[in-house]
Amino acid sequence: MSSVREALYWSRADNGSVRCELCPHRCHITGGGTGICGARANKDGALVALGYGLVSAIALDPVEKKPLYLFHPGKSILSVGGYGCNLRCPFCQNHEISMRRGPGKGGSFQTPEEIVRLALQAAPHGNIGVAYTYNEPLIGYEFVYDCAKLIKKEGLLNAVVTNGYVNMEPLGKLLPFADAMNIDLKSFSEGFYKKIGGSLDAVKETIRLSHTQCHVEITTLIIPGENDSSEEIAGLAGFIASLDDEIPLHLTRFFPRHKYSGRKATQRETIYALSGTAKKYLKNVFTGNMW
Numbered sequence: 001m002s003s004v005r006e007a008l009y010w011s012r013a014d015n016g017s018v019r020c021e022l023c024p025h026r027c028h029i030t031g032g033g034t035g036i037c038g039a040r041a042n043k044d045g046a047l048v049a050l051g052y053g054l055v056s057a058i059a060l061d062p063v064e065k066k067p068l069y070l071f072h073p074g075k076s077i078l079s080v081g082g083y084g085c086n087l088r089c090p091f092c093q094n095h096e097i098s099m100r101r102g103p104g105k106g107g108s109f110q111t112p113e114e115i116v117r118l119a120l121q122a123a124p125h126g127n128i129g130v131a132y133t134y135n136e137p138l139i140g141y142e143f144v145y146d147c148a149k150l151i152k153k154e155g156l157l158n159a160v161v162t163n164g165y166v167n168m169e170p171l172g173k174l175l176p177f178a179d180a181m182n183i184d185l186k187s188f189s190e191g192f193y194k195k196i197g198g199s200l201d202a203v204k205e206t207i208r209l210s211h212t213q214c215h216v217e218i219t220t221l222i223i224p225g226e227n228d229s230s231e232e233i234a235g236l237a238g239f240i241a242s243l244d245d246e247i248p249l250h251l252t253r254f255f256p257r258h259k260y261s262g263r264k265a266t267q268r269e270t271i272y273a274l275s276g277t278a279k280k281y282l283k284n285v286f287t288g289n290m291w
Helices: 112-125 137-153 168-177 190-195 200-211 230-243 268-278
Strands: 010-012 018-020 040-043 046-049 057-062 076-081 127-132 157-162 180-184 215-222 249-253 285-288
Touching: 018 046, 046 137, 057 112, 076 112, 112 127, 112 137, 127 137, 137 157, 137 168, 168 200, 180 200, 190 200, 200 215, 200 230, 215 230, 215 268, 230 249, 230 268, 249 268, 268 285
Parallel strands: 076 127, 127 157, 157 180, 180 215, 215 249, 249 285
Antiparallel strands: 010 018, 040 046, 057 076
């Protein structure tokens, strides 16, 4: 089967090049090239979604693992991952697949219909639906969108675990099929986002729009010396509270990974202290990775 489909959200540019309109990068892609994410390419003057249906992992997880603590707690959700990401976080905790350009060894090809079949098979085991997770799912927008529509038809639920770096038009088209989102708010500093190739303002817009249409929880990975000041967490929590002070915030502990493999893990005391700061603004603050 082909794992290449014509992409949604693009326009033709000059000399056979194309402009991807899926995320704020708006990559200008010449013939044979790919965008920053590596998942969208110019093939003969058209934008195609590479790896449509290529899956890195499928697992039945507790919904709390996404993390989604206030969305059907105690239930399970079929977690489906692809490959690649449109950000370049040097601290990525899942870089083995998020930084990979294609499947390499392992992985499988799945159609949306097969994902639905697996989700229905798992329903007797407490499965509530499908979570699109592990890598950045929205760079594989077409596959997520096709799966999400079919999942909803079967009366199951969709959850999207995302970095939130997506344009508003494609997000708006997907949201009617999304029941929950966990959005990474990696920092409350535009300088931090610039370092990882993103934009704080863009992610804030994703959070603003998403929380009006589905259940939203926010995750911030706390990295020593990067985003661990009480002032920053106060600003971050204050922004979330300005939307709804019941939106859950997960403050999670960093462990050395990827290009930050030589750094120390976040101290538990730091997470507890920052949790206390966030609780001045928010009613639902959780700590993660505290083993």
